[in-house]
Amino acid sequence: MTLDGTNTYVLVSADDTSALLIDPGPELAEHREAFLAAIGDRELRAIVLTHQHADHSEMLGSIGSWAPEVPVHAVLERFARHTALVEHGDRIAFGSAPEDAVEVVATPGHTADSISLLHGTTLYSGDTVLGHGTTVVTHPEGSLRDYLDSIAALRGLVDDGRVEVIEPAHGPTIEDPAAVLAYYASHRQERIDQVRAALESGASTAEEVRDIVYSDVPDNVRGAALQIVRAQLEYLDHPPT
Numbered sequence: 001m002t003l004d005g006t007n008t009y010v011l012v013s014a015d016d017t018s019a020l021l022i023d024p025g026p027e028l029a030e031h032r033e034a035f036l037a038a039i040g041d042r043e044l045r046a047i048v049l050t051h052q053h054a055d056h057s058e059m060l061g062s063i064g065s066w067a068p069e070v071p072v073h074a075v076l077e078r079f080a081r082h083t084a085l086v087e088h089g090d091r092i093a094f095g096s097a098p099e100d101a102v103e104v105v106a107t108p109g110h111t112a113d114s115i116s117l118l119h120g121t122t123l124y125s126g127d128t129v130l131g132h133g134t135t136v137v138t139h140p141e142g143s144l145r146d147y148l149d150s151i152a153a154l155r156g157l158v159d160d161g162r163v164e165v166i167e168p169a170h171g172p173t174i175e176d177p178a179a180v181l182a183y184y185a186s187h188r189q190e191r192i193d194q195v196r197a198a199l200e201s202g203a204s205t206a207e208e209v210r211d212i213v214y215s216d217v218p219d220n221v222r223g224a225a226l227q228i229v230r231a232q233l234e235y236l237d238h239p240p241t
Contacts, residue, residue, distance in 0.1 A: 004170065004171065005025075005031075005170070006023060006025040006026060006031075006055045006056060006169055006170065007023070007167070007168065007169050007170060007171075008021065008022065008023050008024060008025045008031065008034075008035045009021070009022040009023070009124055009167060010022075010035060010038040010039055011094060011102070011119060012042060013042070013045075013094055013095025013096070013097065013100045014095060014097035014099055014100055015095065015096065015097065016042065017042055017043060017095070018042050018043040018044070018045045018094055018095045018100070019039050019042040019043070019044050019045065019094060020044075020045060020046045020047070020048065020092065020094035020102065021035060021039070021044060021046070021047045021048070022047075022048050022050065022102075022117060022124050023048070023049060023050055023056040023057075023126065023169055024047060024049075024056075024057070024059035024060060024063075025055065025056060025058070025059050026054065026055050026058045026059060027058040027059050027061055027062060028059075031059070032059060032062075032066060036066060044067055044070050045070070045071075045093070045094040045095070046070065046071050046072075046073060046092050046093075046094050047060075047063075047067065047070055047071070047072045047073065048072075048073045048074070048086075048092060048102065048115075048117060049072065049073070049074040049075075049079050050114060050115055050116065050117070050124070050125075050126025050127070050169060051075075051110065051111045051113050051114040051115070051126055051127060052074075052076055052079065052111055052113050052141075053111065053127070056126070056127075056169060057079055060072060060079060063081070069082065070082070071083035073086045073090075073092055073104075074086060074113070075113035075114075075115060076113050086104050086115065087104065087106070088104055088105065088106035088115075089103070089104060090103070090104040091103050091104075092104065092117075099119075099120065101119075102117040102118060102119045102124070103117065103118040103119075104116075104117060105117065105118055105123070105153070105154075105157070106150075107125070107126070107128040107150040107153070107154065108142070108143065108146040108147070108149075108150060109128065109135075109137055109142055109143055109144070109146040109147025109148070109149070109150045109151075110126070110127045110128055110135050110136065110137060110138060110142050110147065111127075111138055111141040111142050112141060112142065112143065112146070114126055114127065114128055114142075114150075116128055116154070118157075118162065118163065121161070121162060121163060121164040121165065122163075122164070122165045122166075122167055123154070123157070123163045123165070123166045123167070123177070124166075124167050124169075125154075125166050125167065125168050125169065126168075126169045127168075127169050127170065128147075128150055128151075128154070129154070129166050129168050129174065129177075129180065129181070129184065130168050130169075130170050130171050131168045131170060131171020131172040131173065131174060132170075132171040132172075133171075134184060134187055134188075135147075135184075136224045136227060136228055137227070137228055137231040137232075138227050138231070139227045139228075139230040139231040139234065140230075142231060143231065143234070143235075144188070144192075144231045144232055144234065144235040145235055145238075145240060147188070147231075148185070148188060151181055151184050151185050151188070152185070154177070154181055155178070155181045155182070155185070158177050158178050158181060159178075163177055164177070165177065166180070191213065191228075191232060192232055192235065192236070194212075194213045195209055195213055195229065195232045195233065195236065196236060198212040198213055199236070206226055206229045206230050206233060207226065209229045209232075209233065210222070210225050210226050210229045213229065214228075214229070
């Protein structure tokens with residue numbers, strides 16, 4: 001489910017004296033040692049959480065031992081520390097130069113609290129866009145309608161030249177975001193059409209729809225497929241007007 005694991009990013013200020021950490025990740029000593037080594041002697045000014053899932057947030061459980069006074073910027077109150085909850089459009093500074101800041105881009109859908117971060121023309125997408133495959137729209141935490149709106153908003157940022165590269169929380173760098181986002185949009189619509197067809201053919205439960213639409217998925221992701229189907233059914237029950 002996490003591909004090669006969770007990507008934790010360290011952004012460094014222009015003068016190389018301070019840093020910002022994106023998604024501290026799972027509570028693994030080796031993972032913590034790796035990002036602390038990347039920070040080195042720089043002052044850690046801020047930590048940003050792209051969303052609530054444990055593979056991104058669990059390390060915050062031990063933050064008292066490795067960054068007790070550092071602000072944690074998050075949408076949800078249970079994760080935020082020493083600062084206000086983040087909102088779309090907020091700028092989070094981590095240095096004194098104008099470029100030493102990230103802009104919060106609300107990208108709900110995978111979960112309601114999902115955000116992405118724009119630094120220069122690089123978008124740190126959390127789980128909204130992955131380096132391989134497509135994203136699970138969780139249920140009931142996420143919303144397919146919100147997710148489609150978020151993908152449309154990101155495509156707008158690409159079209160406007162504001163995003164040139166995407167760094168996902170799982171998988172490799174995305175060098176052609178326009179193509180990937182177009183595929184995401186078309187793939188979601190294809191799945192919606194398949195779910196609609198399954199219902200018209202007589203499927204009456206989420207499990208039955210999953211077994212038709214996602215018949216080829218491995219057993220270890222059947223639970224995730226069921227979450228997606230439930231999100232798709234909710235979308236079809238309340239179609240956009």
